[in-house]
Structures are given as C-alpha cells and as structure tokens.
Amino acid sequence: MQSSLRLDTGKHARKIDATRRIYILSFVSYIAGAVMVLFGFMSWDANALLLPTILFGGGSLFFANILYFQLTKQLDSACQIEAVLVAIFVLALIYHGGHNNTALYWAFPFPAILFGLLGVRKALLSNAILMVLLIVLLLQPDALLADYKEAEVSRFLVSMLIVIVVCWINDHFRERSHEAMSALQKSKDMEANTDPLTLLVNRRYIEANFAQQLHNYPQHYFPLGVVMCDIDHFKLFNDQYGHDVGDEVLKTVADIFRSHLRPQDIACRNGGEEFLLLLPQTDLEQSKSVAEKIRAIMANQPFMFGSIEAPITASFGVTVCQEQSHFQAAIKAADQQLYRAKAAGRNQVH
Numbered sequence: 001m002q003s004s005l006r007l008d009t010g011k012h013a014r015k016i017d018a019t020r021r022i023y024i025l026s027f028v029s030y031i032a033g034a035v036m037v038l039f040g041f042m043s044w045d046a047n048a049l050l051l052p053t054i055l056f057g058g059g060s061l062f063f064a065n066i067l068y069f070q071l072t073k074q075l076d077s078a079c080q081i082e083a084v085l086v087a088i089f090v091l092a093l094i095y096h097g098g099h100n101n102t103a104l105y106w107a108f109p110f111p112a113i114l115f116g117l118l119g120v121r122k123a124l125l126s127n128a129i130l131m132v133l134l135i136v137l138l139l140q141p142d143a144l145l146a147d148y149k150e151a152e153v154s155r156f157l158v159s160m161l162i163v164i165v166v167c168w169i170n171d172h173f174r175e176r177s178h179e180a181m182s183a184l185q186k187s188k189d190m191e192a193n194t195d196p197l198t199l200l201v202n203r204r205y206i207e208a209n210f211a212q213q214l215h216n217y218p219q220h221y222f223p224l225g226v227v228m229c230d231i232d233h234f235k236l237f238n239d240q241y242g243h244d245v246g247d248e249v250l251k252t253v254a255d256i257f258r259s260h261l262r263p264q265d266i267a268c269r270n271g272g273e274e275f276l277l278l279l280p281q282t283d284l285e286q287s288k289s290v291a292e293k294i295r296a297i298m299a300n301q302p303f304m305f306g307s308i309e310a311p312i313t314a315s316f317g318v319t320v321c322q323e324q325s326h327f328q329a330a331i332k333a334a335d336q337q338l339y340r341a342k343a344a345g346r347n348q349v350h
C-alpha cells in the first residue's frame with residue numbers, strides 16, 4: 001500500500017522558480033542582445049572591427065539561444081548556454097576594453113545573472129571560474145588590448161568579489177528559506193490528509209488529491225476497484241473493552257491493509273470504523289478476491305492486545321469504477337454493497 005502521499009505541494013513552487021529563470025533568460029537574451037547590437041552599430045569603425053564583432057557576435061548568440069529555448073523548451077540547457085555566453089562576452093569585452101576603456105563597468109551585473117540562471121551551487125562555481133579568469137587576464141596588462149589603470153583593476157577585482165559573495169549569500173539563504181517553507185507546507189498537507197490514529201489517508205485526500213490524480217492520469221487507475229470495509233459490531237466491542245482498545249483494533253486493521261495491499265493501492269479511513277480501499281487497474285472479480293483475502297486474514301487472526309484476545313471481523317462491499325465522472329457513484333454503490341453484506345449476516349464480501 002502506498003506509504004507516502006502523492007501531493008503536488010512542490011510542483012507549484014518549482015513552476016514559479018522555472019518562471020523566474022525564464023524571465024532572467026529572456027531579459028538577458030532580448031535586452032542584453034539588443035543593447036549589444038545597438039552598441040555594435042555605435043562603435044562601428046571599419047579600421048577597428050574587433051569591438052563591433054564582439055558586440056554583434058555576442059548579441060546574435062544571445063538571440064540564437066532564446067530562439068533555441070523557444071523551440072525546444074529546454075530551460076536547463078538554455079540557461080547553461082546563456083551562462084557560458086555571458087562569461088565569454090565578459091572576458092572578451094574586458095580583453096578589448098570596450099568604448100573608452102569602460103568595459104569593467106559592464107561586468108558588474110553578470111554575477112547576479114549567473115545566480116539567476118544557474119541556481120546557487122553551479123552559479124558559485126561558474127562565478128569562481130570567471131573570477132579566476134578575470135584575475136589572470138587583468139594581471140597581464142601587456143596581453144590586453146585595453147588600457148586599464150592599475151588602481152582601477154584592483155578596485156574592480158575587489159568590488160567584483162564583493163558582488164559575487166553578496167549574491168551568493170543572498171541566493172543561498174533565499175534557497176534555504178524556500179526549502180524550509182516547502183517542507184513546512186508539505187508537512188501541513190500531510191497532516192491535513194492523514195488520519196492521526198491509523199496514519200492512513202483520510203477522506204479529504206481522496207476528494208481533493210486522489211480525484212485530481214484520477215483526472216490527470218486516468219490510464220494509471222481505471223478500471224479502479226472500490227472496496228468499502230466496515231468492522232462488524234464495533235460498538236459492542238467498544239462497549240465491552242473500552243474505546244482505547246477499540247482504537248487499537250483500528251490501528252491493527254490499518255496494519256493489515258498496509259501489509260497486504262499492493263504499493264499502488266490506497267487504504268483510506270473513511271470515518272469511524274469504515275475504510276475505503278481503492279485498487280488501481282483492478283477489475284470487479286480481482287477486487288472481490290482482494291476483499292475476500294483481507295476478510296479472511298481478519299477473521300482468522302484474532303485481535304490480541306495485552307490479555308485481550310477477541311475475534312474481529314469486517315464486511316465488504318465491492319464495485320468497480322471505469323471513469324472519473326463515476327467515481328462518487330462507485331463509492332456510493334460500494335456502500336450499498338456493504339449494506340447488503342451487513343444485512344446478509346456480516347463477515348462477508350458482496
């Protein structure tokens with residue numbers, strides 16, 4: 001029987017995070033691409049083609065990458081390609097010096113862009129690589145086309161380092177707080193969907209989450225065996241042994257479901273001493289034989305608790321559901337079958 005609830009808690013958060021990355025990818029590609037092409041025109045000089053080439057080339061590659069993303073929807077690869085483009089562009093621009101040697105100023109937004117595109121760990125690594133390459137490049141002024149002042153270079157490197165560290169701290173704790181919030185939400189959802197006594201799912205889970213699963217993935221579920229199970233004469237048991245011992249019976253019954261149903265089957269505490277078993281891809285005949293197996297296990301294994309040893313039996317109503325729109329009707333039909341099993345003398349499957 002399924003041991004953990006299938007809840008869509010994290011899915012929504014992941015979707016929002018993907019949207020954030022798509023915004024950054026689009027912003028960098030379209031805006032930075034357009035700015036680079038514009039600067040390419042502005043710095044056009046037939047005798048000095050390197051800077052316009054860097055700018056036109058960079059701009060076109062950014063446009064090509066966003067086109068690649070639009071066509072393939074491969075967000076991870078598009079972000080990784082974008083990060084490589086960003087790094088190459090920064091290095092090329094700093095090597096050249098840009099217009100009037102102003103290239104160093106343009107490097108400052110890129111650590112934040114890398115964090116936005118790649119997530120904390122990969123961004124930290126790529127920023128560290130970028131930083132090392134910048135240091136190697138800038139500490140060999142003779143190898144550069146640009147002409148930076150010594151004081152300018154040292155202040156640039158220190159400020160870049162500060163920007164990277166601040167971005168890293170910011171993103172690291174943003175990610176940690178998201179993880180904590182999503183864990184909290186998950187545990188709240190689990191609590192709301194679980195019966196605290198038996199730790200089986202409750203009716204709320206069936207009506208909200210499971211019904212949605214049926215809608216989303218009908219091929220995984222239908223035909224769906226629907227079994228309603230109710231402990232016989234439970235009131236008498238409670239009256240004779242006390243409510244606490246009755247609780248132990250409910251827990252024992254839940255353990256029987258956990259040990260004897262398949263991982264994909266779902267056992268729900270429907271309320272009181274009534275349970276609903278949902279058996280994916282199981283026809284009526286198979287569902288009846290599952291119910292019969294559980295009935296026999298319960299009937300042949302007396303309930304033991306301390307010095308108490310008492311027989312426990314249950315009655316079962318079985319039906320099968322073929323499509324989502326009949327789900328509630330199938331539960332009702334299983335309930336009517338259960339009523340017949342009770343009326344026919346209990347401890348039986350109908």
Ligand SMILES: Nc1nc2c(ncn2[C@@H]2O[C@H](COP(=O)(O)OP(=O)(O)OP(=O)(O)O)[C@@H](O)[C@H]2O)c(=O)[nH]1
Pocket residue numbers: 197230231232233234235236238242243244245246247250271272273342346
């Ligand atoms: N111990 C315990 N008892 C519960 C719990 N929830 C419901 N019950 C009891 O379950 C009993 C159900 O009684 P009835 O609905 O009359 O059914 P029954 O005695 O099992 O009789 P049949 O279903 O006709 O066989 C009631 O006495 C409820 O108090 C619970 O969480 N713990």
